[in-house]
Amino acid sequence: MLLLAGETLDVLPGETVLDCLVRHQVEVKSGCKAGACQSCLVRTNNVPPAKSQKGLRQDLIDRGYFMSCQCSADELAEIELADTEVFPSYEANLIQVDQLAPNIFRYWLSPESPIPFRLGQFVKLKYHAVERCYSIAEERDGMLGFHVRLIEDGAMSLLLRHAKQGGSFTITGPLGNCSYQAKSKEQPLLLVGSSTGLAPLYGILKDALCAGHSGPIALYHGAADATGIYLQSELLQLADNHPNFSYVPCTDVEQDEFRTGSPVTISLSDLPDLTGYQVYICGNPAMSRAMQKKAFLAGANLADLFMDPFEAQ
Amino acid sequence: MLETQSESLFAKLGGSAAVDAAVDKFYRRVLADDRVNRFFEGVDMDKQATKQKAFLTMAFGGPNNYTGLDMKKGHEHLLKMGMDDTHFDAIVENLGATLKDMGVADELIAQVAATAETTREAVMGRI
Numbered sequence: 001m002l003l004l005a006g007e008t009l010d011v012l013p014g015e016t017v018l019d020c021l022v023r024h025q026v027e028v029k030s031g032c033k034a035g036a037c038q039s040c041l042v043r044t045n046n047v048p049p050a051k052s053q054k055g056l057r058q059d060l061i062d063r064g065y066f067m068s069c070q071c072s073a074d075e076l077a078e079i080e081l082a083d084t085e086v087f088p089s090y091e092a093n094l095i096q097v098d099q100l101a102p103n104i105f106r107y108w109l110s111p112e113s114p115i116p117f118r119l120g121q122f123v124k125l126k127y128h129a130v131e132r133c134y135s136i137a138e139e140r141d142g143m144l145g146f147h148v149r150l151i152e153d154g155a156m157s158l159l160l161r162h163a164k165q166g167g168s169f170t171i172t173g174p175l176g177n178c179s180y181q182a183k184s185k186e187q188p189l190l191l192v193g194s195s196t197g198l199a200p201l202y203g204i205l206k207d208a209l210c211a212g213h214s215g216p217i218a219l220y221h222g223a224a225d226a227t228g229i230y231l232q233s234e235l236l237q238l239a240d241n242h243p244n245f246s247y248v249p250c251t252d253v254e255q256d257e258f259r260t261g262s263p264v265t266i267s268l269s270d271l272p273d274l275t276g277y278q279v280y281i282c283g284n285p286a287m288s289r290a291m292q293k294k295a296f297l298a299g300a301n302l303a304d305l306f307m308d309p310f311e312a313q
Numbered sequence: 314m315l316e317t318q319s320e321s322l323f324a325k326l327g328g329s330a331a332v333d334a335a336v337d338k339f340y341r342r343v344l345a346d347d348r349v350n351r352f353f354e355g356v357d358m359d360k361q362a363t364k365q366k367a368f369l370t371m372a373f374g375g376p377n378n379y380t381g382l383d384m385k386k387g388h389e390h391l392l393k394m395g396m397d398d399t400h401f402d403a404i405v406e407n408l409g410a411t412l413k414d415m416g417v418a419d420e421l422i423a424q425v426a427a428t429a430e431t432t433r434e435a436v437m438g439r440i
């Protein structure tokens with residue numbers, strides 16, 4: 001017997017979870033049926049066999065995803081389809097708002113109960129029926145810090161502009177795999193972000209330094225102009241205290257104290273060979289995808305590329 | 314049936330560990346190859362890499378259950394983009410070059426190319 005969304009599916013001897021779903025006319029994709037292509041992922045709260053999770057991204061493994069072609073239907077009690085995953089939600093209150101730049105603010109939220117998360121992962125924040133995704137950039141005394149760029153006419157921006165201390169939010173998550181996960185303390189790290197794409201990178205950087213990461217860490221933060229470069233003094237301070245950390249702010253328009261150009265172009269001209277590197281990328285989707293491809297072509301392995309694209313809305 | 318032969322090819326190449334070692338090298342070559350990289354524009358790289366892994370597993374004579382129909386369906390959109398036999402040749406060439414870089418013997422490379430060749434008619438939508 002296999003339980004799927006409250007329905008009981010009968011199981012034939014020796015059939016895989018995939019066979020069983022197909023036989024019951026449940027729509028599920030498949031490809032190689034040999035545990036290579038990962039087309040047939042489904043989720044379980046039971047413990048799937050190791051071979052059914054071989055080669056999957058760690059965050060998917062942690063969340064119970066497995067290849068349905070590589071698991072006997074009689075090995076599990078319940079499953080759910082891949083696109084129906086429900087993440088836990090937590091109530092949280094707004095404690096404090098700090099201005100970091102003309103249009104960039106840090107919102108400190110205190111959740112009612114502790115949330116298991118890694119800095120750099122993102123959550124869905126719901127406030128007055130509007131929901132947007134934000135990365136967990138910082139943590140302090142049980143509070144979570146989010147970097148938000150308030151944009152003209154953004155539905156969430158309009159609400160947040162007037163958010164008061166004690167305001168009540170719902171946090172859902174965490175999601176994503178953009179968090180510090182170096183294979184060794186010596187592995188070189190490259191962090192590339194645009195605008196508030198700095199948020200997860202700042203969290204990853206803090207985690208890396210906290211863990212005593214000794215390999216080189218280079219952070220390239222890009223913005224349209226100087227008004228988008230934020231947390232500069234904190235980052236300069238960190239670079240002073242950690243000789244293995246270098247911080248390179250870049251702006252599209254020419255400004256005296258910053259490198260001119262995109263963080264993608266500048267980081268790759270400084271570091272043309274990324275063999276062995278782990279690269280973390282966050283920012284607008286076009287920038288993120290371009291960086292992912294260029295970093296791969298520059299020698300970084302796909303498993304060492306972590307990307308968290310987001311749209312300002 | 315070439316079952317025993319293909320199993321031994323997979324074993325000789327080093328099994329799934331060899332696939333893991335080859336997949337990034339192969340995909341990187343393909344993306345750098347101006348003859349074929351336009352077919353990979355804008356695709357999700359992680360998803361593409363798992364597809365490459367499934368293809369390599371098959372070409373290495375490893376476990377797979379691909380049917381000609383799967384292959385046909387998976388490449389129909391590329392035919393519309395102008396894919397022809399020369400592009401198929403380029404992919405097989407990149408595969409061979411990847412294996413050569415990894416120090417695989419020519420005789421085994423030929424066997425891998427022959428296995429990949431068995432998918433040509435389906436990929437080109439001629440079955």
